[in-house]
Every structure is written in structure tokens, then in C-alpha cells.
Amino acid sequence: MAHPKDRSGLTRRQVLRGAAGSAIGLSAAGLLAGCENTTTPLGVGGGPTSAASKLVVQKPLGPGGLPLPRPDNAVTWAITPENEPIKDGKPVERGPLRAYNYANYIDPATVKKFEDQYHTSVQIATYNSADEAIAKLAAGAVAFDVIIGLAGSNIVDLIAHKLLQPLNHSYLPNLSKNIWPDLQDPFYDRGDRYTVPYTVWSDGIGWRNDKVSEDIPSMPVPWDIFWHSQQYRGLVGLLDDKRDALAMPMQRDAMRTGIRPDLNTEDKTIIDNAEHELSQLTSICNIKVTITDFQTLPEGKTVLHHSWSGDLLAGAFYYMPKGVKPSVLSYWGPKANGVVQNDFFCIGRTAKSPVLAHAFLNFFLDETNAYNNFINYNGYAPPQNGIDAEALIKRGLIPKTLTEALVRPDQFAANQELLQLSVEGERLWDDAWSRFKAG
Amino acid sequence: MVEVQGGLGLGSRWTWRALALPGVAWLTVFFLIAFYAVLCVAFGNQDSLSQPVPFWNPLDWNVGYFLSVMHDIFHNGPFLTVFIRTIVFVVIAMALCLVVGYPVAYFAARHAGRWKGLVLVLLIVPFWINYLMRMLAWINLLSPGGWGTRILHGLGIEWIFLHLGLLSNPGGWLDGQQSTVILALVYGYIPFLILPLFAALDRIDQRQIEAARDLGASSFSAFLRVTLPLSVPGILAGVVLVALPMFGDYYTPDLVSASTKTNMIGNQIDEFTRQGSEKVSGAVLTILLSLLLLVLMAYYLRTTRRAGQEAGAEG
Numbered sequence: 142m143a144h145p146k147d148r149s150g151l152t153r154r155q156v157l158r159g160a161a162g163s164a165i166g167l168s169a170a171g172l173l174a175g176c177e178n179t180t181t182p183l184g185v186g187g188g189p190t191s192a193a194s195k196l197v198v199q200k201p202l203g204p205g206g207l208p209l210p211r212p213d214n215a216v217t218w219a220i221t222p223e224n225e226p227i228k229d230g231k232p233v234e235r236g237p238l239r240a241y242n243y244a245n246y247i248d249p250a251t252v253k254k255f256e257d258q259y260h261t262s263v264q265i266a267t268y269n270s271a272d273e274a275i276a277k278l279a280a281g282a283v284a285f286d287v288i289i290g291l292a293g294s295n296i297v298d299l300i301a302h303k304l305l306q307p308l309n310h311s312y313l314p315n316l317s318k319n320i321w322p323d324l325q326d327p328f329y330d331r332g333d334r335y336t337v338p339y340t341v342w343s344d345g346i347g348w349r350n351d352k353v354s355e356d357i358p359s360m361p362v363p364w365d366i367f368w369h370s371q372q373y374r375g376l377v378g379l380l381d382d383k384r385d386a387l388a389m390p391m392q393r394d395a396m397r398t399g400i401r402p403d404l405n406t407e408d409k410t411i412i413d414n415a416e417h418e419l420s421q422l423t424s425i426c427n428i429k430v431t432i433t434d435f436q437t438l439p440e441g442k443t444v445l446h447h448s449w450s451g452d453l454l455a456g457a458f459y460y461m462p463k464g465v466k467p468s469v470l471s472y473w474g475p476k477a478n479g480v481v482q483n484d485f486f487c488i489g490r491t492a493k494s495p496v497l498a499h500a501f502l503n504f505f506l507d508e509t510n511a512y513n514n515f516i517n518y519n520g521y522a523p524p525q526n527g528i529d530a531e532a533l534i535k536r537g538l539i540p541k542t543l544t545e546a547l548v549r550p551d552q553f554a555a556n557q558e559l560l561q562l563s564v565e566g567e568r569l570w571d572d573a574w575s576r577f578k579a580g
Numbered sequence: 581m582v583e584v585q586g587g588l589g590l591g592s593r594w595t596w597r598a599l600a601l602p603g604v605a606w607l608t609v610f611f612l613i614a615f616y617a618v619l620c621v622a623f624g625n626q627d628s629l630s631q632p633v634p635f636w637n638p639l640d641w642n643v644g645y646f647l648s649v650m651h652d653i654f655h656n657g658p659f660l661t662v663f664i665r666t667i668v669f670v671v672i673a674m675a676l677c678l679v680v681g682y683p684v685a686y687f688a689a690r691h692a693g694r695w696k697g698l699v700l701v702l703l704i705v706p707f708w709i710n711y712l713m714r715m716l717a718w719i720n721l722l723s724p725g726g727w728g729t730r731i732l733h734g735l736g737i738e739w740i741f742l743h744l745g746l747l748s749n750p751g752g753w754l755d756g757q758q759s760t761v762i763l764a765l766v767y768g769y770i771p772f773l774i775l776p777l778f779a780a781l782d783r784i785d786q787r788q789i790e791a792a793r794d795l796g797a798s799s800f801s802a803f804l805r806v807t808l809p810l811s812v813p814g815i816l817a818g819v820v821l822v823a824l825p826m827f828g829d830y831y832t833p834d835l836v837s838a839s840t841k842t843n844m845i846g847n848q849i850d851e852f853t854r855q856g857s858e859k860v861s862g863a864v865l866t867i868l869l870s871l872l873l874l875v876l877m878a879y880y881l882r883t884t885r886r887a888g889q890e891a892g893a894e895g
Contacts, residue, residue, distance in 0.1 A: 179644040182626045183633055204629040272855040276631065301629055374748065375755020378838075383856065420840075427748070427756040429838040442723055442754070564628055567857040575858070578851060579658030580665070580840035 182564050201407060201563035205301030209561055210293065210329035211405070217331035218300050218307075226309040227495045234494035236261030238501055241274060241489075242289040243267060247505075248518030255504050261497060271295050278304050284491040286498040289339060290484045293329040294384065296336065297561040299487065305335045306490045312499035313337060315506035321524040321550045324483060329560065336485035337502050340451065340521035341548045343481045343556065344385050345474030347438050347448035347456075350542060352376075358473045364393035368418075370426040370445055377426040378434055378446040379419070383574035384559040385480060386430070389447055390418035392479055401478050404557045407566035416573035423580060430578065435520070436460050438470060450474055450546040455520025457543055468540035474548075477555035481548055483524065522547055615870070622646060622863035630857040645860045649868070659848065659865070666844040669758070670826045673765040674773075677822055678815065680766065681774045685814075686807075688774075689781035703778070706771050715764060715835045722753040722760070722836070729753060756839025764836045765826055772825070773818035780814020781807070813887050820880045824873055845869055 203209040210216040220226065236259070240247075244267040252263050266283065268274040271291055277283045279302040291299065299305050310316060316337055317325060324338040346357055346366065353373065357363045367389075370377045379386050388404045391411065395402035406412065422428040429443065435452035437443040439460040450472060457467035486505065488498045504510055511523035516538060522528060530547040533539045539547065562570065620634035623641035627633050635641050652659045688699040706714065721728030729751050732738045741747035746759040753760050784807060792802040830846030845865060852862025 177640070177642045177644070178647065179625065179642055180648050181644075182628050182630065206628065270855050279629070279631065298629060375752045381838075423840050427839050427841065429756055430840060431838045440723075564630060564857060567630060571852075571856040571858045574856070575848065575851065576658045578840050578843055579662045579848065580843055 201566060203297040203301070203561050203563055205297070207297050207301050209297060209563065211560065212328050215328035215331050218334055220307045220334065224303070224306060224490060226307040227499070229309065229311045231496045233259060233500055234497045236263075236494050236497050238263045238287065238494055238497050239285045240265045240287040240289060240501070241268060241278070241283065241285040244269070246290050246519065246521075248514040250517060251505070251510055251514045254510070255501060258504070259497065259500060263501070275299065275302065275304070278302065278489070285489045286492040286494050287501050288487050288489055291487070292482055292484050293327070293558050294561050296329050300335070304490055305487050306492060306495065307334050308337065308488060308502075309499065312496065313503045313506065315503050319506055319508050319511070319525050319527065321526065321553070323550065323554060324524050329558075336487045337506060338524050339484045339486050339505070340519065341481065341483045341524045341553060342449050342451040342521055343474040343548050343552065344380070344388070344479060345448060345450055345472055345545065347434055347446045347453045347470065347472050349438060349441060349444040349469055350471040351469045352441065352444040357471070362393055362396045363473050364389060364396065366445065367422055367428070367447070368425060373445050374426045376442070376444045377422070378429045378431050378437065378443045379422065380447050380449065381430045381432045383570050385449075386419060386447065386577075387412060387415040387570060387573060388480055388559060390415040392475060393418070395478055396475070404480060405560050405562060407562060407569060409569050412569050412573045416577050419577050439465065448472065450548060451519070451521035453543055453546045454522070454539065457540060458516070458520055466540075468542050470540070471542040472546040474545045474552070475556065476552060479556045480559055481553050481556040482558055483553075484521070524550070524553070618863050618866055621860060622867045624860060626857070626860050630859070632859045632863065646864050649861055649864045662843060662845050662848050666827060666846075669762055669765065669844060670823055673762050673769070673826060674819055674823055676762070676766045677770045677773045678819070681770050681777060681818065682815075685774045685777035685781055689778050700778070703771055703774055711768055712831065715768065715832060718764065718767070719754065719835060724751040754836060756837045756841060758842050760836050761833045761842045764832050765829065768832060769822045769826055772821040776817040776821060777811065777814040780811045780817070784810045813884050816880050816883055820876060823876055827869060827873055
């Protein structure tokens with residue numbers, strides 16, 4: 142059956158006839174004589190017009206008609222005359238530096254060190270979701286020097302809304318010195334023209350190895366554990382994020398069949414199938430949909446969770462109750478064909494202290510500062526060449542059971558990022574997620 | 581002389597009307613205009629960046645998203661499931677609020693005597709603590725091994741819930757139980773019901789009850805025929821005060837359950853408006869929820885006005 146929103150091509154007359162069974166719908170439509178009837182967003186539509194374009198399979202376009210970055214469709218964002226990077230060698234402004242970040246996503250002590258070093262103050266405002274951040278930035282409600290924590294799935298929105306200013310790499314020597322080579326030239330922002338990486342993580346399974354008896358990593362398809370979790374009913378969690386959550390059954394199916402999944406698919410059948418499989422978890426284990434696994438797993442309020450790797454590390458660092466060892470936490474992440482992500486730093490187009498903003502970015506690209514931010518507070522690892530899991534395990538900072546929670550460069554390359562979709566694609570994922578969440 | 585009195589009366593009338601101005605201005609800015617904005621978003625569109633584009637002119641309104649949501653509801657879609665679940669949760673929670681709250685309000689108003697002030701303070705005390713804080717406290721109390729869980733187990737209440745199928749496993753109060761969400765709603769909102777009920781019961785003229793007893797009514801019969809009917813406006817006020825926030829609640833299910841089986845319409849609205857590409861659908865659901873509440877409110881106003889008229893006629 143076609144989804145209700147597939148009716149956007151119908152005329153108003155047809156829709157009114159079709160809705161005859163719906164008294165309220167009819168009365169509303171009747172009252173609104175002369176109104177339009179569409180669920181097609183403004184500015185969407187139109188296809189290839191030239192003869193040459195018919196010779197190419199068209200790729201979906203993102204918000205604002207911009208290209209959607211993919212590993213096989215790398216994008217170099219243009220630097221326009223009205224929005225050029227700052228010139229070389231400018232003096233650092235006094236500040237204050239205004240930063241916009243997720244709550245509790247940067248180490249206050251490391252920020253204080255920056256303040257002391259640059260004799261300035263850093264004012265951090267927080268947002269709860271990327272959508273909220275972009276909506277507020279786009280509305281001009283907030284203006285910041287530095288924006289922290291957005292990801293490749295937001296880059297098109299940021300560019301389309303003209304929210305970023307290009308970076309001048311002469312102020313960022315630590316980028317080429319310390320950061321993984323792949324992320325110095327990511328496909329979503331070739332040449333790191335507008336962004337520099339902040340953290341990396343993977344999607345995987347977090348569990349309490351003292352309460353879950355199964356050897357999850359040894360299972361042919363570890364994701365199956367969620368569909369065999371009847372005995373942990375009420376203690377199982379799923380990430381409350383439509384992309385991560387729906388991508389999980391997609392990975393499971395792909396592992397079973399041995400194919401490489403497209404975790405940024407816009408195929409309605411695949412998305413609906415993922416929703417169907419997720420819905421089974423409601424009856425199997427009454428799955429909780431949360432992002433508090435960093436706390437609930439250490440406390441034992443959940444024992445099995447679909448998790449971001451950084452949450453397990455943060456849990457091990459800071460949320461273990463008294464008398465519970467961090468080694469009770471385990472994490473498994475797929476070596477390939479799973480989800481990896483990276484958050485980035487960027488500088489706001491209306492930055493009042495752009496040189497100071499560059500200094501801030503370079504400061505957090507420094508190995509020691511990045512390490513302190515990760516180990517002392519954040520739990521989400523920076524993609525620094527000098528930070529590796531073995532060294533951290535040897536120093537006793539990370540239990541062996543969480544080795545896989547630290548993403549390696551080869552793992553990052555073999556997995557997929559969840560990226561921005563076309564408007565229609567986004568809607569398909571939203572619809573599926575809404576159906577799942579309705580229970 | 582008459583002219584002077586008339587002049588004073590006119591001035592006085594305008595003075596009283598002027599006093600209403602701040603309230604009217606407040607409602608206009610923060611309710612009517614805000615509500616009209618939501619309406620314009622619900623009957624608007626969104627741009628290619630998935631941001632809502634309100635259509636301010638009603639003649640331009642786009643009914644596509646509204647019809648889409650209505651289609652979902654009338655074709656047994658997920659919105660219908662959530663709407664029905666929300667109504668069931670709220671009706672049960674309201675009934676429980678009444679069952680628990682009425683005796684408390686009755687005792688405080690009619691039998692607390694010199695302790696009336698203390699009882700009132702105790703009723704108001706929960707308001708001193710933020711709703712969210714109170715709910716977060718329950719998460720610890722109801723966790724496995726928590727004090728609340730142990731007490732419920734010790735009192736045999738857990739056993740009753742398990743045997744009635746309202747709890748799936750021992751100690752699993754936070755395992756995504758519908759019963760826990762309903763009880764949390766009752767706990768969170770019951771003071772809003774008790775206070776207007778107390779006020780209504782306290783206002784009842786004792787002589788009317790005494791008259792009923794003098795005419796041979798038993799105490800129970802006097803309660804049933806005099807006290808209860810006279811407290812109906814208080815019951816209705818309490819029910820409305822409780823129902824309105826309950827219908828829009830989304831953080832209670834989030835905090836004490838987080839299961840998809842307990843999601844209410846507020847959760848859907850929150851999901852749509854806070855993130856994703858369906859902000860217009862979120863506005864449509866907000867309008868539909870408002871319509872539902874409007875029906876409740878209209879019934880309350882009609883009943884209280886009729887009660888007022890009857891009281892006036894008797895007077």
C-alpha cells in the first residue's frame with residue numbers, strides 16, 4: 142500500500158474525492174477552499190533537463206540542491222569571493238570565544254588551559270541535537286565563533302545555509318602533523334576546507350559481561366543477540382537515533398548474506414524492512430530507546446545495548462558505581478560494513494574572533510590536549526596518530542574488554558559513515574522511525 | 581445626581597475593563613499569536629532544507645500534511661495507535677487520581693479540623709520540587725534493588741501487579757511497563773487535582789449537609805446526594821487541570837520507560853518537531869491534540885456555566 146505521503150502528485154480534486162471517507166479531513170479541506178494540497182517541500186523537484194545529463198544515472202541531491210557527499214562522490218566545497226578564509230598572520234583577537242557544543246562534550250580543564258594560554262575566556266552554549274543546532278544557527282538566533290560536534294551528516298545543511306567560513310590552514314599546523322591522513326582530506330569536505338576532525342567512534346554492541354552469558358563476538362552475526370534477548374527483557378537498549386537504529390538491522394541482514402550494505406540507502410523496501418525487524422524487538426525484549434547507555438550499562442540498569450563506542454569508554458572512565466570494575470563492560474564493533482562516524486570542529490561564518498577560533502581548533506588538534514580531553518572527560522577518542530589502544534590498555538586506562546571501542550584508522554576506512562540524505566530519503570527514514578517509535 | 585452616579589458607573593466599568601488589558605495582551609501574544617503560528621506551520625510547507633515554511637495567509641494554506649496525518653489516523657496507522665494509547669493512559673491516570681485524590685481532599689476539607697493548614701502544606705510540598713527531579717528520584721527508587729521496589733515487593737503490591745499482568749517480571753518496574761507510566765502520571769499530577777477539589781469541598785455550606793441529615797439521610801446518603809453533586813465543579817476543574825498536561829506529556833514515558841510501547845502523542849510531537857524532516861507533521865499533530873483538548877475544555881466550561889446558572893436560579 143502506498144504511503145499517504147506518496148499522494149503528492151494528485152490534484153486537489155482527486156484528494157478531496159479520495160478523502161471522502163474522512164469526515165474531518167473533508168471538512169477541513171472544504172473550509173480551506175482555494176488552498177493547495179501537497180507534501181512536496183518547496184524548491185524540490187525538477188530533474189535533468191539537458192540531453193547530456195540523460196546519459197548519466199542521476200544521484201540524489203541533498204538539501205538546497207547540493208551534492209550529497211559519499212566515498213564515491215567526494216565533494217570539494219567552493220570558497221566564494223564573499224566568504225573567503227581569513228588572511229595569514231593576523232593577530233589573535235582578545236575574545237571572548239563563543240563556542241556552540243553538545244552538553245558535556247569538551248573537557249572544562251582543557252578549555253581552561255586554552256583560556257590561560259590565550260588570556261581569553263570561552264563561552265560555551267549547548268545544543269541537544271544537530272537539528273536543533275542547525276535550526277538555531279540558520280534562523281540567525283545564535284552566532285558563534287566555533288561550532289563543535291556536528292558531523293558529515295550535517296555538512297550539506299551547514300553549507301546550504303551558509304553557516305560556515307572556510308579555514309586558513311596556516312593557523313592549523315597540528316592538522317597535518319597529528320591527524321589521521323584520511324581525515325585530512327575527507328570525502329565530505331575535500332581538503333578540510335571548512336571542517337577539522339574532533340572525535341571518531343563506531344556503532345556496536347555494549348554489554349555487561351558479568352550478566353550476559355553469550356559470547357557475542359563469537360556469534361556468526363553478533364547483531365543477532367538483540368533478537369535472542371528474551372531473557373534480558375526490559376534490560377536491553379537501542380540508540381535513540383533513527384539513522385543509527387535503523388542501520389543496525391541493515392548491517393545484520395548484510396552480515397547474514399555477506400553483502401556490503403548501503404547504510405545511506407534511500408530504498409524504501411530496505412528501510413521499511415529495517416523498521417519491521419526493529420519492531421520485532423518490542424515483543425522480544427521490550428527494547429528501550431535511549432542514549433543513556435554510558436550510565437545505564439555501568440549501573441546495570443541495562444545489560445545489553447546498541448551503543449556508540451565512546452559511550453562505553455565514557456562509562457568506564459566516569460560512571461562505574463563504587464565496587465564495580467570497568468572490566469565488566471564489553472564492546473563489540475564490526476570490523477567492516479558497520480557504522481563509523483566523526484564529529485568535527487568548524488568556524489561560524491559570522492565569527493567575531495576568527496583568528497582566536499583557529500587557535501582554538503589548533504589547540505584541540507594538539508596531541509596532548511586532544512589526549513587530555515579524551516581521557517579526562519570526553520570518552521570519545523580523537524583521530525590522532527599518536528593515540529593507540531594498545532598503549533592505553535598497557536597503562537591500564539582502558540580495560541581489554543573495551544579494546545574495540547577505540548576506533549582504528551583501518552576500521553574507520555572499512556566501515557561507513559551515516560551521511561546526509563536527500564529530502565525524500567530523509568523522509569523515508571523519518572516515516573519508518575516514526576512507525577517504530579509508535580510501538 | 582443621577583447623572584453623576586451614571587458617570588461614576590461608566591468610569592468604574594472602564595476601570596475594571598482596563599484591568600483585564602494585561603491579561604488580554606498576555607493571552608494575545610503568548611497564546612493566540614503563538615497558536616496561529618503553529619496553525620500556519622501545520623498548514624504550511626517546508627523548504628528543501630526541511631525547515632518549516634509557515635503560510636501566514638489562510639487563503640494560501642496547504643492541507644497536504646493535514647490530510648496525510650488524517651489519512652494515517654483513519655487507516656489505522658501509527659498515529660492512531662499512539663492517540664488511542666495516550667487517551668487510555670490519561671483516562672486511567674485521571675480515574676486513579678480521582679480515586680486517590682478525592683478522599684484526601686475530602687479529609688482535608690471536612691475532617692482535618694485544626695490540622696487543615698498542615699494538610700494543605702503537605703499537599704503543596706510536592707510543588708516545591710521540580711517535576712523532573714521527582715521523576716528522576718523514582719528512577720532510583722524503582723530500580724531493581726531500589727527502596728521503592730523493595731517496599732512494593734514487601735507489601736505484596738508487586739505480586740498483585742504480576743498476577744494481573746501489569747508487570748512482566750519481579751522488580752521490573754522500569755523495564756518499559758505501561759503500568760509504571762500510568763502510575764508515574766498519577767504521582768506527577770495528582771496535586772493539581774487535589775487542590776481545586778479541596779477548594780470546592782471546603783466551600784460547601786455545612787448547613788446543607790446538616791439539613792440532609794436532619795431530613796433522615798444517612799451520612800453516606802448525604803455525601804452521595806449533597807456533597808458529591810456540589811463538588812462536581814471541583815472534580816471537573818481538577819480533571820481538566822490534570823488532563824491537559826497529561827495529554828501533552830512526553831518526558832514521563834521517556835524517563836520511567838523509554839519503551840516504544842509506552843510512547844504517547846507528546847513523544848511523537850517531540851520527535852517530529854525536535855529533529856528530522858517532518859516538522860510540519862509535528863505541527864499538525866499539535867493542532868489535533870489541541871482540538872481534542874478543546875473539546876474537553878468546552879465541556880468543562882459548559883458544565884461550570886450551567887452549574888453557575890443553576891446556583892443563581894436557586895439563589
